Amino acid sequence: MDEISRRSFLRWLGAGIGLVAGEALLRSCGLRPLTPSFPGLTPARTASPEGTAESVTSTSAPTETTSSIPDVAVARGGEPEDLIRRAMDALGGIGRFVRPGQDVVIKPNICVAYHSYEYAATTNPWLVGALVRMCLEAGARRVRVMDHPFGGTPEDAYLVTGIREQVEAAGGQMEVMAPFKFVEVKLPGARDLTRCAIYDEILKADVLINVPIAKHHSLARLTLGMKNLMGTIWDRPVLHRNLGQRLADLAGYIRPTLTVVDAIRILTANGPTGGDLADVRRLDTVIVSPDIVAADSYAATLFGLRPEDLDYVRAGVAMGLGRSDLENLRIAVV
Amino acid sequence: MARKPVSKAVRARLPRYWVWTRRAVQYLSLLGFLVWFVRLRGSESPAAWVDLPMRLDPLAMLSHLLAARRLLAGSALAFLVLALTLGVGRAWCGWLCPLGTVLDLFPRRRPSRVPDLWRKAKHLLLGAILIAALCTNLTLLVLDPLSILLRALASGLWPAAEQAFGAAERALYGFPALRPLVSSLDRLVRPHLLGANPVDFRAGTVYAGLLLAVLALNAVAPRFWCRYLCPLGALLGLLSKVSLVRRGVNVRCNACGACARVCPTGTIRSEEGYTSDPAECTMCLECLEVCPQRAVVFRIHLRPERRQVYDPGRREFLLTMGAALLGAAVLRGERHARARLSKPIRPPGVQEDRLLSTCLRCGACSRACPTGAIQPALGESGWEGFWTPVLLFRLGYCAYSCNACGQVCPVEAIPPLTLEEKRRQVLGRAYIDRDRCLPWADGRPCIVCEEMCPVPEKAVVLENVEVVQDDGSPLLLQRPHVVEARCIGCGICEYKCPVPGPAAIRVYAGEPARF
Numbered sequence: 001m002d003e004i005s006r007r008s009f010l011r012w013l014g015a016g017i018g019l020v021a022g023e024a025l026l027r028s029c030g031l032r033p034l035t036p037s038f039p040g041l042t043p044a045r046t047a048s049p050e051g052t053a054e055s056v057t058s059t060s061a062p063t064e065t066t067s068s069i070p071d072v073a074v075a076r077g078g079e080p081e082d083l084i085r086r087a088m089d090a091l092g093g094i095g096r097f098v099r100p101g102q103d104v105v106i107k108p109n110i111c112v113a114y115h116s117y118e119y120a121a122t123t124n125p126w127l128v129g130a131l132v133r134m135c136l137e138a139g140a141r142r143v144r145v146m147d148h149p150f151g152g153t154p155e156d157a158y159l160v161t162g163i164r165e166q167v168e169a170a171g172g173q174m175e176v177m178a179p180f181k182f183v184e185v186k187l188p189g190a191r192d193l194t195r196c197a198i199y200d201e202i203l204k205a206d207v208l209i210n211v212p213i214a215k216h217h218s219l220a221r222l223t224l225g226m227k228n229l230m231g232t233i234w235d236r237p238v239l240h241r242n243l244g245q246r247l248a249d250l251a252g253y254i255r256p257t258l259t260v261v262d263a264i265r266i267l268t269a270n271g272p273t274g275g276d277l278a279d280v281r282r283l284d285t286v287i288v289s290p291d292i293v294a295a296d297s298y299a300a301t302l303f304g305l306r307p308e309d310l311d312y313v314r315a316g317v318a319m320g321l322g323r324s325d326l327e328n329l330r331i332a333v334v
Numbered sequence: 335m336a337r338k339p340v341s342k343a344v345r346a347r348l349p350r351y352w353v354w355t356r357r358a359v360q361y362l363s364l365l366g367f368l369v370w371f372v373r374l375r376g377s378e379s380p381a382a383w384v385d386l387p388m389r390l391d392p393l394a395m396l397s398h399l400l401a402a403r404r405l406l407a408g409s410a411l412a413f414l415v416l417a418l419t420l421g422v423g424r425a426w427c428g429w430l431c432p433l434g435t436v437l438d439l440f441p442r443r444r445p446s447r448v449p450d451l452w453r454k455a456k457h458l459l460l461g462a463i464l465i466a467a468l469c470t471n472l473t474l475l476v477l478d479p480l481s482i483l484l485r486a487l488a489s490g491l492w493p494a495a496e497q498a499f500g501a502a503e504r505a506l507y508g509f510p511a512l513r514p515l516v517s518s519l520d521r522l523v524r525p526h527l528l529g530a531n532p533v534d535f536r537a538g539t540v541y542a543g544l545l546l547a548v549l550a551l552n553a554v555a556p557r558f559w560c561r562y563l564c565p566l567g568a569l570l571g572l573l574s575k576v577s578l579v580r581r582g583v584n585v586r587c588n589a590c591g592a593c594a595r596v597c598p599t600g601t602i603r604s605e606e607g608y609t610s611d612p613a614e615c616t617m618c619l620e621c622l623e624v625c626p627q628r629a630v631v632f633r634i635h636l637r638p639e640r641r642q643v644y645d646p647g648r649r650e651f652l653l654t655m656g657a658a659l660l661g662a663a664v665l666r667g668e669r670h671a672r673a674r675l676s677k678p679i680r681p682p683g684v685q686e687d688r689l690l691s692t693c694l695r696c697g698a699c700s701r702a703c704p705t706g707a708i709q710p711a712l713g714e715s716g717w718e719g720f721w722t723p724v725l726l727f728r729l730g731y732c733a734y735s736c737n738a739c740g741q742v743c744p745v746e747a748i749p750p751l752t753l754e755e756k757r758r759q760v761l762g763r764a765y766i767d768r769d770r771c772l773p774w775a776d777g778r779p780c781i782v783c784e785e786m787c788p789v790p791e792k793a794v795v796l797e798n799v800e801v802v803q804d805d806g807s808p809l810l811l812q813r814p815h816v817v818e819a820r821c822i823g824c825g826i827c828e829y830k831c832p833v834p835g836p837a838a839i840r841v842y843a844g845e846p847a848r849f
Contacts, residue, residue, distance in 0.1 A: 113735035114788055151788055151826060152735035153704045154530045160735060176530050178520050180504040200507075201517075218796055218812060219781040237832040240780060273734075275790030 069096075070332035071323070072289040072298050080264055081130035083286040087260075088134065090332040091288055097257050098207050100139025105205035106131055106172070107256070108145060109213045109228050112273050113152025113160050120265035121274035122161040123213045127262050127286065129166030131209060136171050143172040144201065147231045151273065175201065182234040190249035191319065192242050197234040202254065210256035210292065214263045214299045216271035216279075219243055222303060223272050224296040225259035226251045226312045244311025248319050251292055251312075259295040261287040263302055293322025294329055301326070352619040356428065360435040367432040371487055372527055374701040374742055387432075388744035391480050392416050393463070393566040394694045398745050400467035401691040406745060416573065423574035427560055427567055428616030433479040437549065437557050438598070446555030446600050453561060453614065453644040456568035458654050461646065463565050465658035470691035473665060476721050478694065479559070479566050482545055485697035485721065489535040489710055490542025492701075496532045499523070533706025534729060541697070541710060541721075556598045561614065571613035575639040579632050580612040581621070587629035593621035611642050665718035677843040678714035678724040679823065681739045682732060682759035683749040686715075692747035695721040699739040699748055705730035707825065708739060723748070725761065727825030727841055732761060734788035734824060762823030762843040764793070764816045771838035773813045777801050783814050783827035783839045793820035794827060794839075814839070 073090035075083040088094050098104060108123035117125050128145060135143045145167045149157040154176045158164040164174050182197040202208060212228035219240065220227050226247045230236055232254060239246045263285040267274045274280070283302060289295040293316040297307035307313045307324035317324050370387060385408055388394055395412035399405060415426050427434050463474045475481060506516045524530065535541065551558035560567050574580075583593075587608055594602040601614035602621060608629075622630045646654075669690070680689060681699060700708045700723065707730030710721040723739070725732060737756040740748045751759065764783070772780040784794040796812035803809050816839070823841045831837035 112788065113733065150786065150830070152733045155525065156704075156733075156735050175521075176524060178503070178524060179531060180500055180507050180520075181517075200513075218784050219779065237782060237830070240782060240832070241778070243779075270790060270792050272785060273788050273792075275788070279790075 070330040071291055072287060072294050072329055072331045074298065074331060074333045075286045075288075076333060077284050080124050080126035080286070081133075083264070083284065084127055084130045084260065084288070085134070086334045087286050087288040090334045091290075094134045094138045097209075097290070098135045098138040098140050101141050102139075102206035103204075104135045104140045104143045104207040104209065105202055106135075106143060106145045106209045106211055107202065107228065107231060108147055108163060108211040108262075109215075109223065109231065109272075110147035110149055110154075110157045110161055110163060111151065111231065112149055113154075113157035114273060115275055116160060117162050118265065118280070119274045119277065120213060120215060120267040120280040121272060122157070123163065123211050123262045124264045125162040125166040127260070127264065128163055128211060129170040129172075131211065131260065132167055132170035132172035135207070135209070140207070144175045144205075145172050146175040146177050146199075146201070148177045148199070149231075150236065177201075179234070185253070187249050187253040189252050189319070191245055191315075193239070193246040193249040196238075196250065196253075198250075198254065199232050199234075202232045207258075208254065208256045210259045212259070212261055213265070213267070214261050214302060215267035215274070216269050216303075218271075220247075220312065221305065221310055222296075222300060224261055224299045224310070225256070225292045226296055226316060229254055229256070244315045247312040248315035248321060251316060252319055252321050256292055258288065258290055259292040261295050261299040263287060263299060266302060268303065291322035293317060293324055294326075297324040297326055297329075298331065350623045353623050356619055359429050360438065363430045364432045364435040367483070371484065371492075371701065374488075374698055375529060375704065375738075384742050385744040386411065387480055387484075388694060388696050388698070390415055391478060391566065393460075393569050394475060394478050394480070394696070394744075396569070397463055397467040397472055397475055398692065398694060400464060401470045401472050402688075402745070404692075408744070415570075419570045419573045420577055422579045423577040423612045423615055423617050424567065424570045425617040426570055427564075428618040431479060431566075433483045433548070434557065434560055434616070436483065437552055437559060440549060440552045445595070446558075446561075448555050448558070448562065450642075451644050453642075454646065454650070455562050456564055457572075457644075457646040458650060459563065460565040460568040460572075461651060461654040462658040462661070465655050466662045469659060469662040471662040471665060471718060472691060472693065472695065473662075473718050473720060474565075476544075476695045477563070477565055478696070479564055481694060481696045482548060484701070485695070485710060486542045486545035488541075488697040488701035490538040490540075490545070493533055493535055493538060493706075494542070496528050499528060500532055529704060533703075535700070535706070535709055536726065536729065537710070537712055540712075555600065557616075560616065561599050574612045574615070577612055578634050578636075580635045580639070581610050581615055581617075582631050582633055582635075583608050584629050584631050586627040587625075588627055590626065592624045592626065593630060596620040596624045612639050613642070613645075662718075665716060669716035669718045672714070672716040672719075676714075678711060678719070679727070679762050679825070679841060679843045681708055681723050681725065681748045682737070682756045682761060683740060683751050684723075684747065689722060689747050690715070690719055692745050693722045694745055694747070696744065697721070698742045698744060699723045702738040702742040703730065704736060704738065705733055705829075707731050707829075725825060727828035728837060729829075731826040731829040732824040734826075757822070760822050761825070762841040763818055763821050764823065764825075764827055764839050764841050766814055766816060767836075767838045767840065770833050770836075771814065772833065773811050775838075777803060777809060777811060779811060780832065781812055781814070782830050782832055784812075786826045786830045788824060788826060789820055789822060791820055793817050793822070 069092045073087040075087040108128050110122050115121055132143045158174050167174055177199055181200040183200045184197045187194055210225050210228055212225050215223050217223045220243055229250050263283045265280050265282055267279055268281055269279040287295050287298050296313050300307050300310055313324050316322055389408045389411040392412040392415050395409040418425055503516055506512045548559045599614050599616055601610040602608055707725045708723045709726050711719050711724040714724045737751055737753045740750045768774040772778040784796050787794045794814050794816055799811050799813055800808050801811050825841045827839045828837040828841050831839050
């Protein structure tokens with residue numbers, strides 16, 4: 001064989017260094033979220049609409065500008081689009097929450113790819129479609145719809161649940177949540193969950209509309225607005241310990257602009273996955289509030305529960321995220 | 335080597351239409367294979383061509399026919415390749431085989447010093463595969479060339495590329511200025527080329543390693559694999575002995591040796607007057623266009639080609655037969671022992687015995703499985719079941735929304751079930767390990783298995799119990815139980831169980847013994 005020349009030695013050395021560097025690159029491929037967080041983001045949504053910040057953060061009487069506007073709007077009876085339009089009108093119109101040129105993210109519950117919307121495991125597609133249309137009518141620059149399913153692929157879930165069809169027909173975009181966009185952030189006001197990897201686009205959006213479907217869940221009892229925020233984080237199991245407080249910590253950081261609880265169909269048992277029409281009840285109801293705690297509190301009553309039966313509602317109230325005193329809240333039923 | 339410049343000059347002078355055409359066909363074929371491979375992923379109903387590549391493979395189809403004793407209508411596609419071979423010899427190898435094309439990407443370095451007798455190895459391998467197939471054993475099909483490429487891509491290289499791409503995206507996303515660009519790039523690439531979530535294969539090195547070994551052998555001799563080892567090449571080579579069009583040399587030959595130097599399979603020998611063995615010739619036509627004398631001719635021949643020293647003889651055939659029979663028997667015994675130790679969990683609808691005599695070990699199901707649950711077996715069903723599909727629920731789960739594996743299996747080793755049928759298949763049954771389960775063992779609340787259970791009436795149910803904690807205070811706990819009659823063994827509970835290491839709820843295949 002040939003003797004090793006300097007050139008070939010260098011070549012092998014280069015290859016070795018390349019291998020080592022490549023190994024480091026490959027090791028960084030793990031699903032570890034990015035850290036640190038991007039600069040400039042404040043805990044509260046930066047572009048809070050008029051009146052929303054107050055009504056979310058304070059438990060005192062609402063300010064004058066919103067005095068004629070209810071805290072919670074409940075629309076009953078009618079088609080999904082009709083329900084959401086009536087409820088939004090009662091709240092002073094979508095224009096209060098979505099300004100021209102804003103970037104909107106809608107976060108429905110698309111937890112599994114197993115069933116169509118009739119099974120009430122996932123948010124009603126026409127409700128989501130209507131919200132997309134209303135945001136665009138209000139002048140939104142872009143409306144994206146996304147969730148992070150735990151059963152089946154997101155592509156399948158978007159298709160099977162019927163949501164993709166309605167969103168695209170309304171002019172919105174479905175986004176598949178990419179692993180690399182979950183960024184690790186510190187949650188400053190949190191009592192238990194102090195760090196969490198959250199989807200960057202959801203944090204960056206000017207307006208976040210949280211559209212849960214009201215359904216049964218064994219640990220949380222019900223999946224509503226605060227529980228729906230679990231779809232915005234990478235490592236869901238982390239939340240199961242001390243679920244109520246951790247959901248409140250998450251809600252306090254993400255602060256959806258608006259929570260729209262889909263109770264057109266509710267799932268009363270075998271949630272969150274569903275699959276049996278016998279567990280589904282048709283209520284044709286939509287609950288809308290900028291106060292996520294108030295929306296969840298009202299939705300709990302649809303299942304015969306009191307707001308304080310839900311750990312996350314209690315934790316949310318304790319943190320001052322919103323109100324659960326339904327007797328004092330101004331609720332417009334339309 | 336001293337004459338190389340001359341041949342280069344000659345090559346430059348002559349237009350090389352045949353070689354260019356061949357290369358175009360090769361690259362198109364490889365590209366088609368890659369497109370097909372990429373589109374295998376996912377659970378949308380697959381196109382009609384989903385079975386095409388493996389069904390074109392005469393070795394796979396013939397072995398399947400012998401072992402499964404069942405004629406698949408689609409396997410008639412393999413006759414196309416057989417007909418091609420009877421017409422123009424091993425053109426499959428030189429023009430169409432995607433593995434061959436990959437091997438051609440690595441240019442040859444020096445003439446081979448490997449003795450010609452080694453070419454016999456591929457014939458022995460072919461004999462062993464076919465005889466074992468008669469005994470319903472398909473173990474050696476792991477050496478089918480299409481399988482080697484497909485499996486290496488599915489379970490080794492493509493996941494690695496996905497990981498690397500994800501790492502690059504993550505790194506670039508760290509720079510705020512690049513974020514819109516990275517997002518757009520991701521939207522462009524992810525739905526088509528990459529999955530939403532990367533899948534991991536536990537032995538990607540092994541799966542990719544076989545392909546890398548085949549590539550590495552190219553350094554010993556160009557197309558080492560095709561010359562000495564490829565069992566499909568052996569099968570087509572034997573047919574090529576009677577193919578219609580074969581290579582010949584006419585009187586204009588002045589023994590310059592240019593053809594022998596460019597022949598990728600080294601079958602042109604000066605001592606034989608620069609003739610070649612059609613069983614070794616891949617019809618690449620390099621010699622045709624390199625010959626300055628235009629002495630290479632491809633003409634119609636009707637008489638069978640003469641035997642070569644490396645062609646299989648009767649004695650070798652008998653030896654191979656003995657070895658294959660013995661090997662199949664040993665593997666069968668080992669498999670029975672394995673099955674009693676623990677049964678592997680198979681894809682939905684699969685019958686264990688039928689799988690082993692049907693599965694081509696091609697890895698299409700691994701590629702199709704969107705969660706990465708289907709992995710090529712290492713030891714789970716003995717060496718006989720090496721690289722047959724098993725489900726490893728710590729790495730993925732059988733999604734309730736998916737029936738892709740049965741749709742892409744080229745030989746229905748995994749039956750093509752509708753989604754409704756597939757949802758009723760019982761892959762196994764989940765058992766709770768109460769010594770490790772958080773509520774059972776540690777008094778900590780956890781309901782993940784129940785939450786994830788996809789069947790309409792949950793197979794994991796929760797029992798409410800009040801336990802006394804260490805400090806004497808009461809705690810309301812929910813403890814999971816599995817309802818056997820409802821569990822389909824999809825494994826999502828095992829996949830999602832938060833307990834580190836082996837899950838506290840695990841799926842096992844097989845029925846309990848009856849009393």
